[in-house]
Amino acid sequence: xxxxxxxxxxxxxxxxxxxxxxxxxxxxxxxxxxxxxxxxxxxxxxxxxxxxxxxxxxxxxxxxxxxxxxxxxxxxxxxxxxxxxxxxxxxxxxxxxxxxxxxxxxxxxxxxxxxxxxxxxxxxxxxxxxxxxxxxxxxxxxxxxxxxxxxxxxxxxxxxxxxxxxxxxxxxxxxxxxxxxxxxxxxxxxxxxxxxxxxxxxxxxxxxxxxxxxxxxxxxxxxxxxxxxxxxxxxxxxxxxxxx
Numbered sequence: 001x002x003x004x005x006x007x008x009x010x011x012x013x014x015x016x017x018x019x020x021x022x023x024x025x026x027x028x029x030x031x032x033x034x035x036x037x038x039x040x041x042x043x044x045x046x047x048x049x050x051x052x053x054x055x056x057x058x059x060x061x062x063x064x065x066x067x068x069x070x071x072x073x074x075x076x077x078x079x080x081x082x083x084x085x086x087x088x089x090x091x092x093x094x095x096x097x098x099x100x101x102x103x104x105x106x107x108x109x110x111x112x113x114x115x116x117x118x119x120x121x122x123x124x125x126x127x128x129x130x131x132x133x134x135x136x137x138x139x140x141x142x143x144x145x146x147x148x149x150x151x152x153x154x155x156x157x158x159x160x161x162x163x164x165x166x167x168x169x170x171x172x173x174x175x176x177x178x179x180x181x182x183x184x185x186x187x188x189x190x191x192x193x194x195x196x197x198x199x200x201x202x203x204x205x206x207x208x209x210x211x212x213x214x215x216x217x218x219x220x221x222x223x224x225x226x227x228x229x230x231x232x233x234x235x236x237x238x239x240x241x242x243x244x
Contacts, residue, residue, distance in 0.1 A: 001209050001212055001216075001217065001219065001239050001242070001243075002045060002046055002194075002217065002218040002219070003044070003205065003218075003219055003221060003232070003235045003236060003239060004044070004046050004047065004048045004078075004194065004218050004219065004220045004221070005039040005042075005044050005047055005048065005220075005221065005222070005225055005232065006047075006048045006049075006050065006196075006220050006221065006222035007032050007035050007036050007039070007047060007048070007049045007050070007069065008049075008050045008052050008222065009032045009049070009050065009051050009052060009053070009062045009065055009066070009081075010025060010052040010053055011053065012030075012032075012062065012065065013027050013029065013030055013031075013032065014027070014028050014029040014030075014031070014032040014035045015027050015028065015052070016028065016222050016223045016226060017052070026223075026226075028226045032049075032062075032065055032069060033065065033068045033069050033072055036049065036069040036072070036073050036077070037072055037073060039075075039232065040073045040074055040075050042231075042232040042233065043232065043233065043236055044075055044232065045075050045076065046075060046076045046077075046078060046098065046218070047069070047073065047075060047076070047077050047078070048078055048080075048164075048194075048196075048220050049066055049069055049077055049078065049079045049080075050079070050080050050081045050101075051063070051065075051066060051079070051080070051081030051082055052081060053081075053082070054081035054082025054083070055080070055081040055082050055103070055104075056082075057082060058082055058084060058104070059082050059084070059088075060081065060082045060083060060088050060091075061082065062081075063088075063091060063092075066079050066092065066095075066097075067091075067092075067095040070092075070095050070096045070097055071095070071096070076098035076099075077096070077097055077098055078097065078098055078099040078100070078101060078125065079092050079097050079099075079100060079101065080100070080101030080102070080103060080127050080164075081101075081103075083100055083101065083102055083103075083105070084102075084104065084105040084112075086115070086116060086119060089116055089119075089120055089123070089124075090120075093120055093123055097123070098123075099123055099124070099125045099161065100116075100120070100123055100124055100125070101125045101126070101127045101164060102116065102124060102125070102126050102127065103126070103127040103128075103129065103137065104137040106126045106127075106128075106151065106155060107135050107137050107144060107146060107151060108137070110154055110155070110158065113126065113155060113158050113160065114158040114159065117158055117159030117160055118159065121159065122161055123161070124159070124160050124161060125160060125161055125162050125163065125164060125194075126151075126152075126155045126160050126162075126163050126164075127163070127164040127166065128148050128151055128152060128155075128163055128164070128165050128166070128185070129148075129165075129166045129168055130148040130165070130166070130167055130168065130181065130185075131143050131167075131168045131169060132169075133147055133148060133149075133181065133184075134146065134147060134148065135147070135148050135151050136168055148165070148181075148185055148188075149184060149185055149187075149188035150188075152185060152188045152189045152191075153188055153189065156189050156190070156191055160191065161191070161192070162191045162192035162193065162194065162217070163185075163189060163191060163192070163193050163194070164193075164194045164196055164220070165181075165182060165185045165193055165194070165195055165196065166196040166197045166220075167181050167182070167196075167197040167198060168197065169197075175198055175200060176198050176199075176200060176201075176204050176207070177195060177197060177198040177199060177204055177207065177208055178197070178198060179207055179208075179211070182195050182208070182211060182216065183211065183214060186211065186214040186215045186216060187214070189215070190215070191215070192215060192217040192218075193214075193215045193216050193217065194216070194217060194218035194219070194220060195208050195211070195216050195218070195219055195220070196219075196220035197220075199219060199220075199221040199224050200223075200224050200229055201224070201229060201230065202230050202234060202235065202238050204224075205219055205221075205235055205238050205239070206238060206242065209238075209239065209242045221235070
């Protein structure tokens with residue numbers, strides 16, 4: 001089980017949003033690169049980087065900063081946000097990204113996902129963000145009529161390496177993950193699932209680790225770390241104790 005710190009970039013700064021709302025942002029650092037290096041030094045093996053401006057605008061807006069994070073970190077970097085072309089994927093893969101996350105384009109154009117998986121084998125994950133079980137797209141500003149579980153079933157045969165599942169209603173709220181929706185999502189796929197949204201305490205991490213037999217392989221946490229609800233080392237200790 002991996003504990004994955006999140007570095008969200010908006011207007012060149014490291015921020016966190018509440019429930020994905022652009023008008024509910026908290027700035028935690030003027031330097032996303034320094035923040036990523038901090039999590040690297042704290043012992044992270046994988047960092048989750050999102051270009052929020054890209055997610056809202058539909059085209060990468062902070063690619064230079066993302067590449068700087070990749071170049072300056074010694075750990076794996078997975079990146080998402082506005083990636084809707086093969087050229088954008090290639091830019092990040094060539095820079096050394098561990099995985100590239102496709103979101104809106106997966107719901108809009110499944111054939112593109114299949115092509116991307118063929119062109120960049122092992123590099124493509126699909127991020128599925130849900131509100132009340134329905135897929136949300138375009139930086140969460142639009143909720144589709146498609147169920148998250150149905151999209152997962154549609155994506156699985158295309159060659160994706162796994163999913164990042166986020167319950168928007170919990171994201172940035174520190175109210176605990178929606179364990180019911182995560183269980184339901186895991187039941188729709190045999191691929192690895194990284195859970196995101198709602199982690200506020202070490203107990204929440206423990207609750208998610210209990211879902212490992214269902215396919216949860218990683219836990220993304222952001223606001224709880226930035227607000228110092230617990231330390232990253234505390235989270236790693238929790239995982240070690242669970243494994244032992």
